[in-house]
Amino acid sequence: MPNAIGIFNPSTAVSASGSIIIDADGKEMIDFAGGIGVVNAGHCPPPVVEAIAKQAATLIHCSFNVASYELYMQLAEKLANLFPHGDHTKVMLTNTGAESVENAIKIARQATGRQAIICYGGAFHGRTMMSMTLTSKVGYKLGCGPFAPEVYRIPFPDFYRYGSGLNLDEFSDIHLRELEDFFHTHVPAEQVAAIIIEPVQGEGGFNVVPQKYLQGLREVCDKYGILLILDEVQSGFGRTGKWAAYQHYDITPDLSTWAKSMGSGMPIGCVIGKAHIMDSCKPSTIGGTYPGNPVCCAAAIATLDYMEEININALGEKLGGIVRERFNNMKQQYPAIGDVRGLGAMMAFELVKNNDPFQPDGELCKKLISYCAGHGLIVINAGVNGNIIRVLSPLVIDESLLHKGLDIIESGLAVLTAEEVKAKSYEL
Numbered sequence: 181m182p183n184a185i186g187i188f189n190p191s192t193a194v195s196a197s198g199s200i201i202i203d204a205d206g207k208e209m210i211d212f213a214g215g216i217g218v219v220n221a222g223h224c225p226p227p228v229v230e231a232i233a234k235q236a237a238t239l240i241h242c243s244f245n246v247a248s249y250e251l252y253m254q255l256a257e258k259l260a261n262l263f264p265h266g267d268h269t270k271v272m273l274t275n276t277g278a279e280s281v282e283n284a285i286k287i288a289r290q291a292t293g294r295q296a297i298i299c300y301g302g303a304f305h306g307r308t309m310m311s312m313t314l315t316s317k318v319g320y321k322l323g324c325g326p327f328a329p330e331v332y333r334i335p336f337p338d339f340y341r342y343g344s345g346l347n348l349d350e351f352s353d354i355h356l357r358e359l360e361d362f363f364h365t366h367v368p369a370e371q372v373a374a375i376i377i378e379p380v381q382g383e384g385g386f387n388v389v390p391q392k393y394l395q396g397l398r399e400v401c402d403k404y405g406i407l408l409i410l411d412e413v414q415s416g417f418g419r420t421g422k423w424a425a426y427q428h429y430d431i432t433p434d435l436s437t438w439a440k441s442m443g444s445g446m447p448i449g450c451v452i453g454k455a456h457i458m459d460s461c462k463p464s465t466i467g468g469t470y471p472g473n474p475v476c477c478a479a480a481i482a483t484l485d486y487m488e489e490i491n492i493n494a495l496g497e498k499l500g501g502i503v504r505e506r507f508n509n510m511k512q513q514y515p516a517i518g519d520v521r522g523l524g525a526m527m528a529f530e531l532v533k534n535n536d537p538f539q540p541d542g543e544l545c546k547k548l549i550s551y552c553a554g555h556g557l558i559v560i561n562a563g564v565n566g567n568i569i570r571v572l573s574p575l576v577i578d579e580s581l582l583h584k585g586l587d588i589i590e591s592g593l594a595v596l597t598a599e600e601v602k603a604k605s606y607e608l
């Protein structure tokens with residue numbers, strides 16, 4: 181394997197169920213990573229396993245272009261009902277989040293006849309060429325350019341770093357005004373096909389877009405005929421306590437992109453959009469061999485049914501409340517935590533030095549992840565500086581296991597920050 185394929189955690193997974201992963205030594209690990217936000221409904225949910233097995237024995241693949249099948253349409257219909265985009269919604273299935281983003285851009289360009297795309301600092305949209313271009317963190321793209329042309333980046337409204345002395349609404353107004361300026365200084369609004377944003381940045385560090393900003397962005401897009409694309413790949417399917425994070429904002433996107441928890445680990449995603457936008461694509465400009473293959477469709481339908489049955493959104497909301505409270509308590513005790521933030525169960529804390537948002541402590545974050553791994557908890561980081569601990573555990577996690585995982589994080593903080601204080605006093 182190439183060395184470049186990163187490994188967050190030294191353990192080897194052999195099997196998993198619910199929110200527990202079992203490694204090669206038979207050791208149980210509590211999973212706070214959820215396969216990077218993929219198993220909101222838990223590892224191997226029985227109805228999904230059953231649906232996959234049944235479908236695999238019936239029809240694994242024939243390609244929807246070659247011969248259509250009911251499952252693709254059933255899933256599209258289900259998604260359109262869950263996420264209506266205006267009066268008439270259409271759904272295109274894909275294999276991954278990056279592929280969803282690629283297609284959303286192609287659709288937006290064809291629908292508007294414009295080329296420019298605006299994206300954000302801190303954004304992560306995938307690793308294919310266009311999605312990597314849209315991705316912000318330079319560490320993810322070193323040496324991979326030249327990147328796709330006509331992509332413009334504006335700062336994300338990062339309240340923790342830049343909101344000091346302002347309230348969220350004032351802060352949003354400033355950023356919206358800057359966007360209007362951007363249309364005069366960088367690219368005319370009339371040439372912009374779409375603005376793409378994650379309602380809660382995932383890899384960027386669980387930065388939540390302020391309410392007024394996203395609503396304002398919707399208005400700006402309407403004013404200039406720009407399409408608003410919301411990337412829900414990490415924030416979707418109950419993670420924020422709603423099916424979609426955008427449902428917290430009382431707005432509807434023109435296009436949205438999905439994957440991850442949609443198939444409980446089977447590779448499936450989608451683009452959802454207003455019908456007239458989706459239908460503006462020329463024949464054969466979108467599609468592929470595998471998108472929406474029958475086994476993945478069966479997994480996604482069973483996942484969505486199961487999520488409805490267990491009320492995934494209520495689970496997300498409850499879990500988020502517990503984690504937020506515990507993280508806030510930890511912040512009171514450990515000054516290394518500079519910020520606690522998130523939406524629903526998409527919760528994180530940011531580690532900094534000297535209580536300064538501009539002194540990220542990626543080293544401490546690395547040590548904490550390693551401490552947790554040694555004590556039976558898989559947890560991963562986020563953020564362009566790698567200094568943010570994020571929780572992406574299955575939403576079906578048992579409350580006692582959740583607390584056990586949070587206890588491990590807390591004891592790690594206690595041990596590691598005490599060590600730092602000791603090391604500093606030796607230096608003195």
Ligand SMILES: Cc1ncc(COP(=O)(O)O)c(C=O)c1O
Nearest residue numbers: 276277278304305306382413414
């Ligand atoms: C918001 C967002 N968009 C797109 C992607 C890319 O998804 P995939 O890894 O399935 O290509 C990710 C993956 O982490 C993501 O978080």
